[in-house]
Amino acid sequence: MGYTITEKILARAAGLPAVRAGQDIKAKPDFVLAYDFPGYTDVYFKTMKEDFGIERVAEPERFGIFIDHMVPTATAKEEELHINTRNWCAENDVPLFERHGIGHQVAAEVGYATPGAFVVHFDGHVSQLGTFGTLAIGLRRNVMEAFVSDTVSIRVPDTVRVNLRGSLRPGVMARDVFHHLVRRLGPSSCRFQVLELGGPSVAAMSTEGLQTITGLAMFTGALTAIVNPDPVRLDYALPRARKKLEPVSSDPDAQYSAVHDIDLSDLEPIVVVPPTPADTRDLTEFLGLEINAGYLGSCASGRLEDLRAAAKVLDGRRVKTGVSLHIVPTSQELMAAAAREGLVSTLVEAGAFVSSPSCDYCFGRIATMTAGQRAVSTGTLNVRGRMGSPDSEIYLCNAAVVAASAIEGRIADPRPYL
Amino acid sequence: MAQPNLKMPVMRGRVAFIFDEVNFDVDQIVGVKNIKITDVDELAQLAMQAYDPDFAKSVRPGDLLVGADNFGYGHPHYPPMKAMRHLGVTGVIAESFSPGYWRGEVSMGFPQVSCPGILGFVRRWDEIEVDWEAGVVRNHTQGTEIPFEPLPQADAEMIEAGGLVPFLKRQAAQQREQKEHAHVPSDFRAI
Numbered sequence: 001m002g003y004t005i006t007e008k009i010l011a012r013a014a015g016l017p018a019v020r021a022g023q024d025i026k027a028k029p030d031f032v033l034a035y036d037f038p039g040y041t042d043v044y045f046k047t048m049k050e051d052f053g054i055e056r057v058a059e060p061e062r063f064g065i066f067i068d069h070m071v072p073t074a075t076a077k078e079e080e081l082h083i084n085t086r087n088w089c090a091e092n093d094v095p096l097f098e099r100h101g102i103g104h105q106v107a108a109e110v111g112y113a114t115p116g117a118f119v120v121h122f123d124g125h126v127s128q129l130g131t132f133g134t135l136a137i138g139l140r141r142n143v144m145e146a147f148v149s150d151t152v153s154i155r156v157p158d159t160v161r162v163n164l165r166g167s168l169r170p171g172v173m174a175r176d177v178f179h180h181l182v183r184r185l186g187p188s189s190c191r192f193q194v195l196e197l198g199g200p201s202v203a204a205m206s207t208e209g210l211q212t213i214t215g216l217a218m219f220t221g222a223l224t225a226i227v228n229p230d231p232v233r234l235d236y237a238l239p240r241a242r243k244k245l246e247p248v249s250s251d252p253d254a255q256y257s258a259v260h261d262i263d264l265s266d267l268e269p270i271v272v273v274p275p276t277p278a279d280t281r282d283l284t285e286f287l288g289l290e291i292n293a294g295y296l297g298s299c300a301s302g303r304l305e306d307l308r309a310a311a312k313v314l315d316g317r318r319v320k321t322g323v324s325l326h327i328v329p330t331s332q333e334l335m336a337a338a339a340r341e342g343l344v345s346t347l348v349e350a351g352a353f354v355s356s357p358s359c360d361y362c363f364g365r366i367a368t369m370t371a372g373q374r375a376v377s378t379g380t381l382n383v384r385g386r387m388g389s390p391d392s393e394i395y396l397c398n399a400a401v402v403a404a405s406a407i408e409g410r411i412a413d414p415r416p417y418l
Numbered sequence: 419m420a421q422p423n424l425k426m427p428v429m430r431g432r433v434a435f436i437f438d439e440v441n442f443d444v445d446q447i448v449g450v451k452n453i454k455i456t457d458v459d460e461l462a463q464l465a466m467q468a469y470d471p472d473f474a475k476s477v478r479p480g481d482l483l484v485g486a487d488n489f490g491y492g493h494p495h496y497p498p499m500k501a502m503r504h505l506g507v508t509g510v511i512a513e514s515f516s517p518g519y520w521r522g523e524v525s526m527g528f529p530q531v532s533c534p535g536i537l538g539f540v541r542r543w544d545e546i547e548v549d550w551e552a553g554v555v556r557n558h559t560q561g562t563e564i565p566f567e568p569l570p571q572a573d574a575e576m577i578e579a580g581g582l583v584p585f586l587k588r589q590a591a592q593q594r595e596q597k598e599h600a601h602v603p604s605d606f607r608a609i
Contacts, residue, residue: 024572047583138518140522142582149589153572155570187441188514191488191514191516221517222517385451390450
């Protein structure tokens, strides 16, 4: 019987000839990533020194630290956290990526998404590196193990395979594919497993779209998501790769705990209704609901295809007076590309507030909503209080829906604008 | 034996509450508006206000919580279970858990037990016990038992050690010991 891509990557990382799902192993991550955040990186740095006597990391090239939250800072305390992070990286010779954009996107741009690599982070949205055949798992606090020892203790996960066929209709985007997966498979369908995307339509899907889908995998209960790397993904990832590794793929006779088929041609735009990522509904059910704010950005969305979709809807039109539309490209590289394409001017002329990359809009640190307000958002999450007051509401949807809703001041169907 | 060679913490007490909602977001235990409170006494007083305002008065040290499928879904934070531990709760038994929540609480050394069927197996205030060796949850009130799913090795060790940092320290000590043994030169041994 064959092996899944996950089993192959973990076997190599564990230094074993082969591993099977269900096996408890100690695996050495090729890369250990984190963004600085109070209670996380500052605690790892302190614990390493004070509890484990580690003055310097042994292999600094295995690490990558991002400053993408609290950018720009609003308080002196936040700046002190960043200073501590900068100092630690300088002392340890660890690469630091500050203000390059949202770390999970930047990680791909700067080569941590090495096909075949095993990557750990505390944050689960790192799963999006799976687009490039990288096994990237968010361990929450347990990522500390990778800071104080060479390996992490994990159980080799089972894999749920999802085959995509058909193609998306206009106005339907990768966001809708993911939310449809939650609806079809269920919010606990992939618990403690890997979501592997395959099938005839994957090769035709954009890399950006795959980053969106894999980056949200946690809301199916998955530990991460992964795609068997194809020529398009390898063309992007291999020249940037930080480590020379042989890309691997699942064997045709690999064993899956479940296999699902999704026909993309059937899909409609979806809105995810607060306060849970599990409540996925048809957009048509919520048309006309008044909104105060729109947010297009985050590690899940905010890439060129999202910006293009919004620009297409907003071109020559205006955001409704009283509605705040925040558009935040996911990285500097993407923002510069959007500017070269003329997307930024289209969005700005329509009345959007376009900001440099930052995670801060997604969790309500800025553009904070007050009680009774309602947003349409391409952020990662719609739980209570995520973007401000616990009594504000977040409706998650694709970028085109955000743009159309900003024009009308209520949840709107983007298709008439396309 | 479900968790061989490990001294797992005692889990015996009453079912202090049953969360029968699937995909339960634990932040609701203290309320999202209170999630940034760090004072554990204050958190404990706020806990469960939406479910049972007398909870803090009725809960006793050793009590346990019971949950439904995919317990801990959403974007779980640590304060709700910090509050529960402060009130004396010694663990959670659920039909199944959301991985993010599971990892977070296991890293705090807080026992979590995945037990399909638990919802139909207990009533509130039943006296129950997790028998780690036998791999079953016993209901002493009703005189019944039900198997639970063995924990992954590292998770069991982390709970036994009392959390992430003690687990990592123990592991580091073991690795040092192995290295020292491996590197003793043979002529040194002869002396």
